Amino acid sequence: MHPPARLAWTIWGLGALLYLFAFYQRVAPAVMTDQLMADFAIGGAALGNLSAFYFYAYVLMQVPTGVMADRWGPRRVLAGGAGVDALGSLLFAFAPDFGWAGFGRLLVGASVAVAFVSTLKLASHWFPPQKYALASGMALFMGVVGGVMAGVPLRMLVESFGWRMVMGSAGFFAALLCIAIWLFVRDDPSERGYACHHHGGGRTHRHPPILAGIFQVLSYRNIWLLMLMPIGFSGAVLTFAGLWGVPWLRQVHGLDPKAAAAVTSTLLVAWALGGPLLGSWSQRIGRRKPLYLISGIVATAGWFAVIFLAPPLWLMVVLLAITGFASGNIIIGFAWAKESLPLRLTGTASGVVNMGPLMGGMLLQPGVGWMLDRGWGGQLAGGARLYDAATWQTSFSLMFIAVVIALVLVPFVRETHCQQTL
Numbered sequence: 308m309h310p311p312a313r314l315a316w317t318i319w320g321l322g323a324l325l326y327l328f329a330f331y332q333r334v335a336p337a338v339m340t341d342q343l344m345a346d347f348a349i350g351g352a353a354l355g356n357l358s359a360f361y362f363y364a365y366v367l368m369q370v371p372t373g374v375m376a377d378r379w380g381p382r383r384v385l386a387g388g389a390g391v392d393a394l395g396s397l398l399f400a401f402a403p404d405f406g407w408a409g410f411g412r413l414l415v416g417a418s419v420a421v422a423f424v425s426t427l428k429l430a431s432h433w434f435p436p437q438k439y440a441l442a443s444g445m446a447l448f449m450g451v452v453g454g455v456m457a458g459v460p461l462r463m464l465v466e467s468f469g470w471r472m473v474m475g476s477a478g479f480f481a482a483l484l485c486i487a488i489w490l491f492v493r494d495d496p497s498e499r500g501y502a503c504h505h506h507g508g509g510r511t512h513r514h515p516p517i518l519a520g521i522f523q524v525l526s527y528r529n530i531w532l533l534m535l536m537p538i539g540f541s542g543a544v545l546t547f548a549g550l551w552g553v554p555w556l557r558q559v560h561g562l563d564p565k566a567a568a569a570v571t572s573t574l575l576v577a578w579a580l581g582g583p584l585l586g587s588w589s590q591r592i593g594r595r596k597p598l599y600l601i602s603g604i605v606a607t608a609g610w611f612a613v614i615f616l617a618p619p620l621w622l623m624v625v626l627l628a629i630t631g632f633a634s635g636n637i638i639i640g641f642a643w644a645k646e647s648l649p650l651r652l653t654g655t656a657s658g659v660v661n662m663g664p665l666m667g668g669m670l671l672q673p674g675v676g677w678m679l680d681r682g683w684g685g686q687l688a689g690g691a692r693l694y695d696a697a698t699w700q701t702s703f704s705l706m707f708i709a710v711v712i713a714l715v716l717v718p719f720v721r722e723t724h725c726q727q728t729l
Contacts, residue, residue, distance in 0.1 A: 310501040315433040319442060321488050322385050322426035323449040325392075328481065329419030331453035331461075332396070333361055333668070334549040334575070338462040338568050339470045341554075345690030347405040351683070355676025358550045360409045362669035364416035366662050370521055372421045373658025377651070380494035381425035388425075389485035391418035393478045400475035420665075423450070424657045427641065431653050432495045432503055436727065440590045440642040444583025447638055451579030454548065458572035459565050524655045529647035532720045533640045534663040539713025540606055540634045542667010543706040548574045550672050551679075555703075559696045560620055570624055574631040581635025586642055589725070595643040596722045598636070603714045605633035610710050614703045637664060646723040671706055678702035 336343060336358040344354055375384045395414025402408035423446060430442035464473045496503050524530055547555075548571040556567035581602070589598045609630030613623055644660045645653055682698030694702075 308502055309435075310433060310496040310499065314499070314501075315496075318433055318492055319426065319429050319446075320449075321484075321492050322381060322422065322429050323446050325385055325389055325419065325484060325488070326422035326426055326446055327449045327453035327456075328392070328477070328484065329422045329453070330450035331457045332392075332415050332419065332477065333457075333545070334454045335457045335461060335474065337548065337550050337553045337571060338458065338564065339465055340550070341689060341691040342465070342470050343408075344692065347408060348690070349405060350692050351676035351679040351694070352673060353405065353676075355550065355673035357405065357409055357412060359669050359672045360412035361416035362665050362672070364413045365420040365665045366669055368417050368420035369424065369658040369662040369665070370655065371658070372424045373655035374521070375421070376425045376428040376658070377653070377655055381428045382488065382492045382494050384421045385425045385492060386485050386489040388418045388421035389481050389488060393481035393485065394418075396478035396481055397475055400471050400478065423661055427645075427657045428653065429492070429494070431645070431650065437590065439645065440586035440638060441583055443641045444586040444635070444638040447582035447635065448579040451575045451582075454575040455572045455579075458568040458575070462564050462568045521655060521659075524648065524652050524659055527648050527656075528719075529721050529723075530644055530656055530659055532716050533644045533647075533660050536603075536713040536716050536720075537637050537640060537660075537663035538667040538670070539706075539709035539711070540603060540667075541637045541664035542671050543606075543610060543710050544574060544578055544631060544634050545664060545668035546671040546675060546706055547571065547703075548578075549668060551675050551703075554691075554694075555699050558693055559699055560623075562620075570627065573624055574627045577628040577631030578635050581632035582638040583635075584632075585635050586638035589639045589642070593725050594722060595639050595646075595725065596717065596720060599639045599643070599720075600714075600717045602633040602636040602639075603717050606630050606636070607707075607710050607714050609633065610707050614700060614707055642725075643720070643723060646725065646727050647721070648728050650727065667709065671709060674705050675702045678705060 340354060343357065344350070349357065372384065392415055395411050395418055399408055399411025399415060402411055426446050427443060430439055434442050461473065493499055552571040553564065553567040556562045556570055557564065562570065585598060585602060589595050592598070609626050612618060612626050613630065618626060641657065641660060644656050648656055679694050679698055679702045682701060683692055683694060686693040
């Protein structure tokens with residue numbers, strides 16, 4: 308007898324809750340750019356790096372996370388990640404200078420890096436195969452809910468209590484989540500007396516040596532391509548909504564902080580909706596490539612219009628929503644990657660593929676900041692740098708180039724027809 312849906316979604320939900328929190332911390336700097344620039348006396352490039360410290364650690368942890376999830380089980384990995392996150396959150400919140408703040412962001416990124424891959428690992432055991440794409444999409448949805456919480460609600464809290472106090476409270480939440488995961492999450496339904504959905508049931512598989520397993524995963528061309536494509540599609544979303552969209556909307560379009568945060572949240576909400584829907588649609592038609600390619604074309608056209616055509620504000624919001632929805636094709640990519648190699652390598656493969664979106668943020672956030680500083684005319688407001696419209700457009704062109712490269716790679720991925728490689 309397989310586990311009841313309510314229990315499966317509860318177990319999965321605790322892992323997804325850590326991913327929600329991870330996403331909240333990922334995009335939180337977007338509504339605190341002025342305060343961070345002023346408190347630490349930094350410019351755009353340094354701010355981009357401060358935010359990207361999260362991504363540096365997150366990316367480096369993806370392959371080890373996949374290996375750990377395969378070998379030690381997601382319960383231990385998730386609980387440990389939440390515990391370290393509590394520490395990093397408190398360190399960032401009360402950092403006396405840029406160096407300590409960067410180290411805190413580094414710890415946060417390294418610790419929450421376990422969330423998405425471990426949640427996917429739980430999904431492969433607790434849900435039937437045909438539900439995997441839906442569970443993956445819902446995990447992204449949970450993450451983006453965290454991103455939306457880091458928009459207008461976080462901005463209001465920061466204005467009321469200050470960014471340090473608000474971010475410090477995140478550390479206490481992470482500690483509570485660590486305890487809940489350890490007490491309630493189980494790696495496999497067999498630990499609760501149910502049958503497992505995973506191929507081979509709850510039996511322990513013999514794993515190859517760690518390096519051999521990594522090299523085995525990297526021997527599949529699909530994995531390489533499915534890792535590289537989200538650098539553009541998802542990286543652009545994380546760069547815009549996670550850091551630079553709010554100051555761009557304020558400085559170029561004259562929006563107040565709350566309205567700017569609401570616009571970037573629209574992009575994230577659409578991204579969250581696009582993930583599970585695109586994943587389910589690809590499952591329904593029995594193919595991965597056509598929908599990934601079509602959504603990639605739509606995302607590319609959307610970014611071109613937003614960055615280079617200067618549409619009116621109402622149209623830009625519509626375009627961002629469409630672009631965000633199409634960029635949810637990342638979920639097709641995770642299901643596609645899972646089907647491209649044997650199930651025993653799922654955790655490692657998910658870790659490798661999940662490097663892509665975060666590499667996008669890691670490269671593009673500081674890259675855009677560096678370009679902004681190159682075009683800076685010396686204007687300041689409250690200790691924060693101001694940039695003109697032409698400098699913003701030139702800087703955002705980096706995002707567009709990354710999206711175009713991602714689109715060019717899609718035709719080279721081998722179609723799996725939604726069938727699992729054994």
